[in-house]
Amino acid sequence: MDRRAVVTAGTGGIGLETAMGLAAAGYTVTVVGRDPQRGAHALERIKAVATETEPVFLAADLASLDNVRALAARLAAEGPLKVLVNNVGAMFADRRQTVDGIEASFAVNHLSPYLLTELLLEPLRAAAPSRIVNVSSGAVRTAKPRFEAVEPPGGYYGFHWYGRAKLANLAYTLDLAERLRDTGVSVFAADPGGAATEMTNGTLRSPEIVSPGLRLLWPLVRRTFERSTSGPASVAARPSVFAATDASLDGRTGLLIGPQARPVPPLRKSTDRHLVDDVLRLSRQLAPLTPA
Ligand SMILES: NC(=O)c1ccc[n+]([C@@H]2O[C@H](COP(=O)([O-])OP(=O)(O)OC[C@H]3O[C@@H](n4cnc5c(N)ncnc54)[C@H](OP(=O)(O)O)[C@@H]3O)[C@@H](O)[C@H]2O)c1
Numbered sequence: 001m002d003r004r005a006v007v008t009a010g011t012g013g014i015g016l017e018t019a020m021g022l023a024a025a026g027y028t029v030t031v032v033g034r035d036p037q038r039g040a041h042a043l044e045r046i047k048a049v050a051t052e053t054e055p056v057f058l059a060a061d062l063a064s065l066d067n068v069r070a071l072a073a074r075l076a077a078e079g080p081l082k083v084l085v086n087n088v089g090a091m092f093a094d095r096r097q098t099v100d101g102i103e104a105s106f107a108v109n110h111l112s113p114y115l116l117t118e119l120l121l122e123p124l125r126a127a128a129p130s131r132i133v134n135v136s137s138g139a140v141r142t143a144k145p146r147f148e149a150v151e152p153p154g155g156y157y158g159f160h161w162y163g164r165a166k167l168a169n170l171a172y173t174l175d176l177a178e179r180l181r182d183t184g185v186s187v188f189a190a191d192p193g194g195a196a197t198e199m200t201n202g203t204l205r206s207p208e209i210v211s212p213g214l215r216l217l218w219p220l221v222r223r224t225f226e227r228s229t230s231g232p233a234s235v236a237a238r239p240s241v242f243a244a245t246d247a248s249l250d251g252r253t254g255l256l257i258g259p260q261a262r263p264v265p266p267l268r269k270s271t272d273r274h275l276v277d278d279v280l281r282l283s284r285q286l287a288p289l290t291p292a
Contacts, residue, residue, distance in 0.1 A: 002028045002053060004127070005083035005244065006075060008062055008116065009033060011042035013197035014135070015087040017237035018244075023050040025245045027083060030056040032071060062088045062112040063098045065287055072119035080127035083244045084120055086113035087135045089166070091203040095156040102286055103151050105158070109165035110279075114172055115287040121185070128184025129250065133243040134173045136189040136256065138228075139163030145269045147278035150286060158209035168279045170256070170270045175280065177254030186253040188243040189266070193259025194229035195236035204229060 005022045009015040010031030023029045023046045031042055039057030046055040060071040075081065090108045098107040113134055124130045143164035144152045152164055170189050177187035194200065203209055204225040207218040214221050242261040243249065258264035269275060 003082045004028050004030070004078065004080065005085065006030045006032065006081065007085045007087055008113070009088035011035065011038040011057065013199065014192050014195055014233045014236045014240070016042050016045060017234045018085055018087055018240040019046055019055070020049050021237055021241035022083065022085075022244060023055055025241070026052045028053040028055070030058055030075070032058050032060050032062065034059060034061050063104060063108050065100050065107075065111065065115060066291070068112050068115045069119065069291070072116055076120060076123050079123060081120060081123040082127045082130045083133070084117065084124060084131075085133045085135070085240055085244055086116060087240065088112055089135060089137070089199065091158050091162040091199055091209070093158050093203050093206055093209055103161070105161040106150050106165045106168065109162060110168040110172070111283060111287040113169060114283045115289070117176070118289055124185045125183055130185050131244055132176070132185065132187045133240050134169055134189050135240060136170050136191045137163065137166045138191060138193070140167040140170055140267055140270065143167040145272070145275055147275060147282055150282060157211045158203060160211060167267070167270060170266060171276045171279045172283065174254055174266060174271055175276045181253060186249065188249070188253070188255050188257055190239040190243040190257045191259055191264075192236035192239055193231070195231050195233040196229055197233055200225070200229040
């Protein structure tokens with residue numbers, strides 16, 4: 001039987017390097033992105049390292065919940081799924097809403113991977129032992145840990161809202177690991193550290209993305225961003241590939257894999273019960289598995 005793996009946002013940046021890592025490890029990889037041309041280019045790169053079968057590209061805009069549902073239906077129809085890497089993520093310099101009318105940072109970084117995961121639990125169970133990897137970020141440390149509503153109180157600062165959405169996803173990930181304990185489906189979060197990619201090149205250059213307090217220190221903040229995101233995406237993909245494939249993780253679950261590709265303790269607030277419950281309530285309300 002094919003060992004099928006899916007990598008979202010797998011046609012560029014860290015996602016493409018992750019897809020190549022999985023293909024080299026013998027998985028039949030499906031990569032998801034919006035742009036078919038980029039998809040075709042990504043398939044060429046993956047084929048060059050694939051040891052077993054042909055990779056596949058599927059087009060979907062993961063900022064749209066209907067696109068996520070359609071993608072999940074298509075993937076589920078293909079049978080058991082060994083590995084799901086929810087790699088999609090985005091930081092927006094300006095506040096924006098998705099086609100569903102939801103604040104975009106929260107939608108892309110949390111609701112989209114949440115919905116795709118929930119809709120693919122059956123094929124993942126059918127392939128057990130199988131793994132879910134949700135890509136996290138060190139930006140969780142700068143997040144307001146409040147999830148009574150989709151948008152946090154206060155002004156829009158892209159970096160912090162991105163970190164808050166990643167915190168929601170980390171809290172969901174660790175809770176899901178408990179929910180799926182003893183099912184054979186392991187659940188991990190992977191923090192890539194940083195890399196020079198479209199996302200970081202496109203957003204980390206403007207002081208507007210951080211809170212007014214940090215703007216006062218902008219030269220220092222900018223240097224920190226530059227230092228932490230100067231490396232190659234191939235290195236930043238290692239935590240995801242490790243989480244998805246490494247034999248030392250067999251039978252384990254609920255771990256955060258850090259930038260050095262080894263388990264690290266997650267932020268304490270990511271397991272706070274009130275926070276987790278608020279995240280789950282918001283997720284179910286905003287991203288129902290079947291649309292109302
Ligand atoms: N780079 C870093 O320093 C860093 C640090 C910490 C965490 N992370 C996390 O690592 C993950 C990958 O980051 P990255 O820097 O590699 O990002 P990136 O360079 O922006 O990723 C590009 C990939 O994302 C796809 N993509 C973007 N928006 C999409 C959408 N709405 N629907 C479907 N595909 C979409 C692109 O394909 P199309 O253009 O064809 O849509 C392309 O395949 C993210 O979760 C990010 O938050 C990154």
